[in-house]
Amino acid sequence: MADHDHEPVPLAQQLRSRGLRLTTQRQRVLEAVGALEHGTPEQIGTWLAEQAGPDGAAPDTSTVYRNLELLERLGLVWHTHLGKGAPVYHAAQHPHLHVVCAVCGRIDSVDPAVMDGVAERLAADLGYSLDVGHVALSGTCRDCRAAGSES
Amino acid sequence: MADHDHEPVPLAQQLRSRGLRLTTQRQRVLEAVGALEHGTPEQIGTWLAEQAGPDGAAPDTSTVYRNLELLERLGLVWHTHLGKGAPVYHAAQHPHLHVVCAVCGRIDSVDPAVMDGVAERLAADLGYSLDVGHVALSGTCRDCRAAGSES
DNA sequence: CTCGTTGCAAAGGATTTGCACAAGT
DNA sequence: ACTTGTGCAAATCCTTTGCAACGAG
Numbered sequence: 001m002a003d004h005d006h007e008p009v010p011l012a013q014q015l016r017s018r019g020l021r022l023t024t025q026r027q028r029v030l031e032a033v034g035a036l037e038h039g040t041p042e043q044i045g046t047w048l049a050e051q052a053g054p055d056g057a058a059p060d061t062s063t064v065y066r067n068l069e070l071l072e073r074l075g076l077v078w079h080t081h082l083g084k085g086a087p088v089y090h091a092a093q094h095p096h097l098h099v100v101c102a103v104c105g106r107i108d109s110v111d112p113a114v115m116d117g118v119a120e121r122l123a124a125d126l127g128y129s130l131d132v133g134h135v136a137l138s139g140t141c142r143d144c145r146a147a148g149s150e151s
Numbered sequence: 152m153a154d155h156d157h158e159p160v161p162l163a164q165q166l167r168s169r170g171l172r173l174t175t176q177r178q179r180v181l182e183a184v185g186a187l188e189h190g191t192p193e194q195i196g197t198w199l200a201e202q203a204g205p206d207g208a209a210p211d212t213s214t215v216y217r218n219l220e221l222l223e224r225l226g227l228v229w230h231t232h233l234g235k236g237a238p239v240y241h242a243a244q245h246p247h248l249h250v251v252c253a254v255c256g257r258i259d260s261v262d263p264a265v266m267d268g269v270a271e272r273l274a275a276d277l278g279y280s281l282d283v284g285h286v287a288l289s290g291t292c293r294d295c296r297a298a299g300s301e302s
Numbered sequence: 303c304t305c306g307t308t309g310c311a312a313a314g315g316a317t318t319t320g321c322a323c324a325a326g327t
Numbered sequence: 328a329c330t331t332g333t334g335c336a337a338a339t340c341c342t343t344t345g346c347a348a349c350g351a352g
Contacts (some may be wrong), residue, residue: 003253013330016327018342019330019331020332021166021325021326021327021330021331022326022327022333023325023326023331023332023333024325025332025333026332041316041317042215042315042316059333059334060333060334060335061316061317061334062317062318062319062333062334062335063332063333063334065316065317065318066263066268066318066332066333067332073221081232081233081234081235082232083232084232084238084342086316087235099273099277099279099281101279102282102285108277108279110276110277114268114269114272115269117265117268117269118265118266118268118269118288121265122166122250122261122265122288122290125261126259126261126292126293127292127293127296128250128252128290128291128292128293129290129291129296130250130288130289130290131253131289131290131291133178134253134289135286135287135288135289136286136287137269137273137281137286138281138282138285138286139279139280139282140279140280141277141278141279141283142277142278142279145280167352170305170306171306171307172305172306172350172352173351173352174306174307174308174350174351174352176307177307188325191304191341192341192342193341199327208309210308210309210344211308211309211310212305212341213308213309213310213342213343213344214308214309216341216342216343217307217308217343218307235317237341303352304351304352305350305351305352306349306350306351306352307348307349307350308347308348308349308350309346309347309349310345310346310347310348311339311344311345311346312343312344312345313342313343313344313345314337314342314343314344315340315341315342316338316339316341317338317339317340317341317345318337318338318340319336319337319338319339320335320336320337320338321334321335321336322332322333322334322335323332323333323334323335324331324332324333324334325330325331325332325333326329326330326331326332326340327328327329327330327331327345
């Protein structure tokens with residue numbers, strides 16, 4: 001279904017250099033994060049189960065969590081909290097900022113550069129080093145605004 | 152302990168106009184949100200218990216949750232997700248934006264105006280109406296940056 | 303008196319943890 | 328072989344829900 005070379009394999013490198021092991025589950029989880037642009041741990045687990053087919057075994061939920069955490073420490077994936085109890089993970093390769101519609105839940109990606117001004121200001125005013133990758137903005141999308149004003 | 156006039160009583164108004172009732176618990180929860188600048192439902196519950204003293208009864212956890220939700224619908228309080236599983240509530244009267252330190256968890260308040268530029272840009276580019284009140288930015292605070300670079 | 307509200311306890315969903323076994327190196 | 332990683336199940340954490348009793352209007 002998928003070609004196995006999605007990753008330029010920095011994964012193996014990263015792992016070896018830390019005495020960690022390259023397992024099938026690790027590769028699959030990373031693959032899933034890349035495939036689902038914005039996936040919650042649960043969605044990732046589901047995707048893996050689907051990919052595995054009726055017979056193949058998918059990584060256990062706890063393994064998914066453990067590996068997402070690991071991959072994040074390795075800098076290969078990132079997560080953002082978009083709202084209540086639903087962190088979404090995305091590959092670190094395409095940095096982007098999330099904007100979530102508070103009404104329909106739709107997620108849009110935005111160029112992180114829109115936050116440059118804010119980052120500078122926070123650095124100057126508070127000494128904060130802003131982590132743009134973890135920022136989730138919330139608002140109402142065009143469609144929902146239109147729908148809302150109809151009623 | 153407290154003067155009972157913290158609120159210009161828009162609460163009673165809001166409630167009556169919707170056929171809802173003004174209860175002691177409701178007033179206390181609103182009071183707690185105002186007192187704790189950034190309180191999680193749990194912290195609010197704790198604060199209420201402390202205020203009540205050893206004998207007085209504090210509102211039940213479920214009541215706290217129910218009323219926070221209600222107060223939010225009434226537009227009297229707002230909540231933000233600062234990270235995993237801990238939404239914080241704050242009075243709608245002092246609009247501010249939260250910046251959380253990813254390392255120490257410290258919360259700083261920032262003038263929402265820093266986001267004006269971003270809001271305009273999102274409106275123009277995506278038709279989004281940005282909800283500045285729900286935005287939580289994440290980064291590393293001055294102290295943690297200093298501590299981090301020491302090691 | 304009537305219906306919104308509360309308290310309590312149990313149900314739920316999401317994530318984490320302990321442990322023995324399986325698997326990378 | 329040695330040690331890390333995995334699966335499974337139990338444990339947590341946070342939040343929600345059902346229901347009988349309570350209290351505001």
